[in-house]
């Protein structure tokens with residue numbers, strides 16, 4: 351089986367409708383975009399800026415914002431607590447980069463997420479006095495530029511050609527569940543999705 355426009359559109363059409371979002375600042379957003387995209391139950395990912403006050407941040411003029419990944423997940427398959435576990439395995443909570451652009455931040459978007467974060471921290475072995483990770487309620491998520499979305503996938507012409515053939519524009523690629531899995535896969539993450547496990551051998555991995 352090869353990666354074809356039909357494989358992409360069929361996978362995307364099967365995405366669950368009732369999703370929730372979780373947002374994390376974990377350094378340069380390309381890495382967590384691919385790491386979270388690999389997880390079963392993560393439906394979509396997008397990267398952006400949050401945590402600051404500037405009204406229209408861009409990559410070049412970030413103001414006081416931080417690079418973040420927003421994860422859209424299927425709550426029937428994956429919990430916020432499991433995402434927290436992953437977020438804490440993706441960074442050292444005792445080391446905070448001085449650059450605001452790359453700070454570690456766990457955002458909560460609802461009172462439930464806030465409570466789940468408290469429970470997670472209470473149940474963990476972490477020394478709360480030494481934690482430097484910021485915990486904030488999400489004010490606003492600002493989408494990053496198209497060239498930062500699914501960054502690993504964008505360098506792979508044999509994939510972007512398939513999305514072009516399927517008539518996906520930049521926004522559609524950003525919002526595509528198939529693109530999230532493919533981006534994770536080409537970044538070297540294990541992805542257990544049949545169309546990826548069965549595909550690609552005839553294709554060059556350049």
Ligand code: MHO
Nearest residue numbers: 377378379380417451498
């Ligand atoms: N400037 C770094 C990180 C980019 S990340 C989107 C690089 O080019 O690797 O901040």
